[in-house]
Amino acid sequence: MTAPLAPHSVIGILGGGQLAKMLVQAAAELGFRVAIYSDDWGPALDVAGSHLIGPYENLARLDEFARAVDVVTYEFENVPVIAAEHLARRVPVRPGPQALRVAQDRSVEKAFIAGLGIPIAPFAVIKNAGDVAAAAKTMSDWQSAAILKTARLGYDGKGQAGVATPADLAAAFASLGSVPAVLERRIDFAFEISMLVVRSLDGSLACYDPPRNTHAGGILRTSLVPAGLAANVEAQARSIAERIATELEYVGVLGVEMFYLGEASATPLLVNEIAPRVHNSGHWTMDACAVSQFENHIRAVAGWPLGATARHSDAEMRNLIGDDVEAWPSLATDRDLCLHLYGKREARPGRKMGHVTRLSPRLD
Amino acid sequence: MTAPLAPHSVIGILGGGQLAKMLVQAAAELGFRVAIYSDDWGPALDVAGSHLIGPYENLARLDEFARAVDVVTYEFENVPVIAAEHLARRVPVRPGPQALRVAQDRSVEKAFIAGLGIPIAPFAVIKNAGDVAAAAKTMSDWQSAAILKTARLGYDGKGQAGVATPADLAAAFASLGSVPAVLERRIDFAFEISMLVVRSLDGSLACYDPPRNTHAGGILRTSLVPAGLAANVEAQARSIAERIATELEYVGVLGVEMFYLGEASATPLLVNEIAPRVHNSGHWTMDACAVSQFENHIRAVAGWPLGATARHSDAEMRNLIGDDVEAWPSLATDRDLCLHLYGKREARPGRKMGHVTRLSPRLD
Numbered sequence: 001m002t003a004p005l006a007p008h009s010v011i012g013i014l015g016g017g018q019l020a021k022m023l024v025q026a027a028a029e030l031g032f033r034v035a036i037y038s039d040d041w042g043p044a045l046d047v048a049g050s051h052l053i054g055p056y057e058n059l060a061r062l063d064e065f066a067r068a069v070d071v072v073t074y075e076f077e078n079v080p081v082i083a084a085e086h087l088a089r090r091v092p093v094r095p096g097p098q099a100l101r102v103a104q105d106r107s108v109e110k111a112f113i114a115g116l117g118i119p120i121a122p123f124a125v126i127k128n129a130g131d132v133a134a135a136a137k138t139m140s141d142w143q144s145a146a147i148l149k150t151a152r153l154g155y156d157g158k159g160q161a162g163v164a165t166p167a168d169l170a171a172a173f174a175s176l177g178s179v180p181a182v183l184e185r186r187i188d189f190a191f192e193i194s195m196l197v198v199r200s201l202d203g204s205l206a207c208y209d210p211p212r213n214t215h216a217g218g219i220l221r222t223s224l225v226p227a228g229l230a231a232n233v234e235a236q237a238r239s240i241a242e243r244i245a246t247e248l249e250y251v252g253v254l255g256v257e258m259f260y261l262g263e264a265s266a267t268p269l270l271v272n273e274i275a276p277r278v279h280n281s282g283h284w285t286m287d288a289c290a291v292s293q294f295e296n297h298i299r300a301v302a303g304w305p306l307g308a309t310a311r312h313s314d315a316e317m318r319n320l321i322g323d324d325v326e327a328w329p330s331l332a333t334d335r336d337l338c339l340h341l342y343g344k345r346e347a348r349p350g351r352k353m354g355h356v357t358r359l360s361p362r363l364d
Numbered sequence: 365m366t367a368p369l370a371p372h373s374v375i376g377i378l379g380g381g382q383l384a385k386m387l388v389q390a391a392a393e394l395g396f397r398v399a400i401y402s403d404d405w406g407p408a409l410d411v412a413g414s415h416l417i418g419p420y421e422n423l424a425r426l427d428e429f430a431r432a433v434d435v436v437t438y439e440f441e442n443v444p445v446i447a448a449e450h451l452a453r454r455v456p457v458r459p460g461p462q463a464l465r466v467a468q469d470r471s472v473e474k475a476f477i478a479g480l481g482i483p484i485a486p487f488a489v490i491k492n493a494g495d496v497a498a499a500a501k502t503m504s505d506w507q508s509a510a511i512l513k514t515a516r517l518g519y520d521g522k523g524q525a526g527v528a529t530p531a532d533l534a535a536a537f538a539s540l541g542s543v544p545a546v547l548e549r550r551i552d553f554a555f556e557i558s559m560l561v562v563r564s565l566d567g568s569l570a571c572y573d574p575p576r577n578t579h580a581g582g583i584l585r586t587s588l589v590p591a592g593l594a595a596n597v598e599a600q601a602r603s604i605a606e607r608i609a610t611e612l613e614y615v616g617v618l619g620v621e622m623f624y625l626g627e628a629s630a631t632p633l634l635v636n637e638i639a640p641r642v643h644n645s646g647h648w649t650m651d652a653c654a655v656s657q658f659e660n661h662i663r664a665v666a667g668w669p670l671g672a673t674a675r676h677s678d679a680e681m682r683n684l685i686g687d688d689v690e691a692w693p694s695l696a697t698d699r700d701l702c703l704h705l706y707g708k709r710e711a712r713p714g715r716k717m718g719h720v721t722r723l724s725p726r727l728d
Binding site for chain 2: 024028030046287307308328338339342345354359
């Protein structure tokens, strides 16, 4: 058993965005120092004790970073695996590069999850134009519309195209740049939920209560807790998330997005995708739980025991996207809102600028 | 009406200790940047966007600080008034220098509070050795033991001496260095409470639920909420705190320590002292309230409306003093503790190194 990292140790974070910022804040509450490695300015740099800016592929710069930190984690799944592997030869990287390898490629991720016997939406892999005809045939069998998603580098709805009929598939594939992609059957779900599971270095597991999520334009808008799931379905969701985290030998917080098809369905839950990091749908834990997803991620990464994941309040989190943030003066007058502004300098369309959480007394 | 400071504005804080650190964290959550001015290294410097280190009397350095910030606040009441006044000619200083002038001198503070008709412990001012005899005579009338406290620069029990009988007063005065002091009648109280009141720039007021506090060696050890006061006594405590904040034209969080003498007493509450800053006995608000004392202080200082002060949970806060912090590995295993470590590099005796808060469901 590795000893837990002592306070004053330095936690290295790859990435400088709002998730990194919230990780920095949580680490600071536990007495850790934080160093950021990022390829650009981001709001985490305003709160971190130190930072390095450089390309993620600059191995010499990564060496400099490795010498300055006691452990490395990351805020986004598109960290080049080569960077994570290079760092992992010098300093512990948690979660390990294996989680990145799986999560960075939808076709690998889906094969991995399906291989565990966990229900997912039917899919077909399209590596190149030669696979389009076979995928169109598969789609015909589904008798359903579908979504084509690039295998790599998609987030917040980017790298996706709707496919109404099999005849539309070739054009959709071309529209995404003819890069490797995954075709997914469109699922007629009741609503979406997510599980935030955290796994410690010694394999202990804990889950937050799953929120019910709404999206618009591919971007998360709201997360509501409790989601209103039956207890047996919620238990199944926990079991799925814990199984995935365990199979990945994961350390830290893992987000597992799921479609809920309704109680009448033979498979009420299908896994949509996983995110090997703290997750936007867990932001409500900052205000409604004694220990947030960010603190539990830091605890896990530092080799500490996990903190409680129970919620003390019901919560509704709403993202502030782009211009939404301009409403801060009126949001600040709503005494029951917990307001979080990320400090990004420019409110571009589609950019996550902050979030608000409304707490209410826990009813169950 | 002054416009509220926009996110990205820079909040300047005088002082770099743990209170400043927690203010920095709260400011960052609202999207502000923070600059620290401190005369020494402190844990706030690890989280602040920028800092200046210099003596508080270095006016040229203060000018440099004033140019870098949009508003100034402070984490401790012993900021030299000359520094606060110098800054206040350049940039808003909140709370204003008037609060410092009152709180820095116990004799001024007691005259101010007594002048408002608010009950306080009987006291006598000793400016120099020539006043000792008269004070001893006053003490004889009290028929009680007393405490001698230096008028200035006392905190955490420093600058205090017990006085068992009037005959001991001269020696006690000498033991404190024969500096101006205040002799207070020792009060036989049931327990101590504190009110954390916050006042906004437009004069709005809000109070947190008052904790019941225990001290040892002059240092706060625990704060328990709820304190177990009758509703009418609690209302009186709020009224006293709000009156003081209003009369001081105060902006920010003000701590008002009170002795509770029991319901049978004609004056159940006596004000002990005030602290023109966020207060150790309010640390539980970080975990048990949607908006902490730190966020509400920042809101007030930034000219924002106040956030809610209601608690969602009952709470017991315990300070980690000196070596207490060495227990962090076992504290980390207690899943129901919210753990806060300040990141100070050396655990000297009597030094506040962190605190833990245990939350429990709100019972009333």
